[in-house]
Amino acid sequence: xxxxxxxxxxxxxxxxxxxxxxxxxxxxxxxxxxxxxxxxxxxxxxxxxxxxxxxxxxxxxxxxxxxxxxxxxxxxxxxxxxxxxxxxxxxxxxxxxxxxxxxxxxxxxxxxxxxxxxxxxxxxxxxxxxxxxxxxxxxxxxxxxxxxxxxxxxxxxxxxxxxxxxxxxxxxxxxxxxxxxxxxxxxxxxxxxxxxxxxxxxxxxxxxxxxxxxxxxxxxxxxxxxxxxxx
Numbered sequence: 001x002x003x004x005x006x007x008x009x010x011x012x013x014x015x016x017x018x019x020x021x022x023x024x025x026x027x028x029x030x031x032x033x034x035x036x037x038x039x040x041x042x043x044x045x046x047x048x049x050x051x052x053x054x055x056x057x058x059x060x061x062x063x064x065x066x067x068x069x070x071x072x073x074x075x076x077x078x079x080x081x082x083x084x085x086x087x088x089x090x091x092x093x094x095x096x097x098x099x100x101x102x103x104x105x106x107x108x109x110x111x112x113x114x115x116x117x118x119x120x121x122x123x124x125x126x127x128x129x130x131x132x133x134x135x136x137x138x139x140x141x142x143x144x145x146x147x148x149x150x151x152x153x154x155x156x157x158x159x160x161x162x163x164x165x166x167x168x169x170x171x172x173x174x175x176x177x178x179x180x181x182x183x184x185x186x187x188x189x190x191x192x193x194x195x196x197x198x199x200x201x202x203x204x205x206x207x208x209x210x211x212x213x214x215x216x217x218x219x220x221x222x223x224x225x226x227x228x229x230x231x
Contacts, residue, residue: 001077002066002084004031005161005193007052012061014047014217021047023217024061029195029210031161034188036204037197039214045197047217049164052195053085054078065162083110086155086192090167092147094139100126100150101135107158125153129183145176149183156187163187165196169203177203 007029014022022044029035037045050056051063054070063070065081073081094103101122108118126132129149139147148168155163165184169177181196181203188194198204204211213221 001068001080002161004066006031006064006066007162007193007195008062008064009048009051010062010064012051012058012063014044014051014056015059020217022051022058022214025214025217025219027212027219027222029193031193032188032191033210034185034194034207035196035210035212036207037195037212037214038199038204040199042216043214044217045214046166048214049087049166049195049197052162052164053082053087083107083158084161086158086160086163088148088151088155088163088165088168090170092139092151094147094150094154096139099136099138100131100142103139103150104153104157107154111158121157122153125157128186129153143176144172145179148172148176148180152180152183152187156192160192162193162195165194165198167197167199169198169200174202181207 009025009027011024011026012022013024025044037048039045051058052065054073057071068081104125105118105122108121123132123135126135129152131146131149131153134142134146139150142150163184169180172180177200184194184196211221211223212219
């Protein structure tokens with residue numbers, strides 16, 4: 001379905017009842033970009049991620065992934081779209097009754113890969129995120145940083161065009177948070193478009209990557225090498 005990981009928002013407004021979550025937001029993200037979406041809580045960061053995933057539709061405006069118009073996308077095509085977009089959440093969303101290996105293998109099961117392919121690809125991605133010796137453990141046996149690395153492995157196992165990370169370091173200590181960001185950068189260098197929603201000032205300002213800053217649903221900054229200024 002997707003030939004590239006490019007994203008384009010054109011005058012996108014999203015209202016939830018009387019609440020304005022996004023207010024005519026416009027921006028473009030080219031394939032292979034690493035982009036921080038910043039702003040205070042309630043600024044619209046998570047709304048952007050939900051719209052890219054077609055979990056909801058904009059009130060007005062146009063959203064395109066590659067050349068695919070998400071507003072016009074038939075509901076039957078949404079699962080196919082989501083299989084090409086990896087997502088990492090702040091609260092992990094792992095299955096507690098499945099091992100690390102089984103959690104990471106889930107997307108490949110959905111794609112109908114055979115057992116040999118699944119073993120090979122899961123072990124390769126677990127080695128990439130530094131969890132090669134944890135595959136038989138359950139989520140309850142892992143530390144927070146390890147849990148987030150499992151989520152990251154699961155998100156990229158199917159080689160998505162786009163990786164969305166919604167506050168992926170929010171529950172982590174500073175050292176572990178940096179480990180996760182370094183993994184995101186490594187995945188980005190392999191060609192995946194990465195969009196990270198965060199309010200972590202230190203990480204944003206240290207990496208000096210593209211910054212799209214939101215304030216009450218409006219895009220107030222869109223810089224190629226931006227800083228996160230809280231004022």
